[in-house]
């Protein structure tokens with residue numbers, strides 16, 4: 001009985017590991033859906049296309065507050081950092097805690113959602 005149980009367990013573990021896509025690809029797919037619903041009303045991923053917020057084309061690896069023609073708060077314009085995944089995560093958790101007077105008023109409180117959105121941004125082609 002016990003060995004049959006173990007055999008079933010081993011098989012299902014194998015099946016799961018064989019079928020599951022790599023975590024980052026899965027994250028990026030979830031992130032795309034989250035981006036569409038929670039970010040895209042204000043942000044485009046096309047270069048030079050600013051909406052209420054700046055274009056996020058190639059934002060990871062880009063100087064904060066540097067998109068030409070975008071409307072930035074003084075705090076973001078003078079932040080003086082280059083965005084990496086960890087800083088995007090901190091910003092999304094609470095934009096106004098990181099950037100004083102930020103005009104980005106939404107936040108993403110769920111850490112898994114932030115990770116998925118950041119993975120999606122990282123997977124996007126950059127024209128920089």
Ligand code: HEC
Nearest residue numbers: 038039042052053054064065066072073076102103104106
């Ligand atoms: C209601 C509109 C709005 C929504 C929704 C929104 N943003 Fe923003 N975002 C802004 C604005 C406005 C700024 C500029 C903030 C400032 O200057 O302080 C900004 C700035 C940013 C920046 C800094 C860009 C740079 O050039 O330095 C990042 C990164 C960012 N947003 C990511 C996101 C992500 C990811 C989402 C979705 C979870 C999101 N935003 C949702 C309006 C929005």
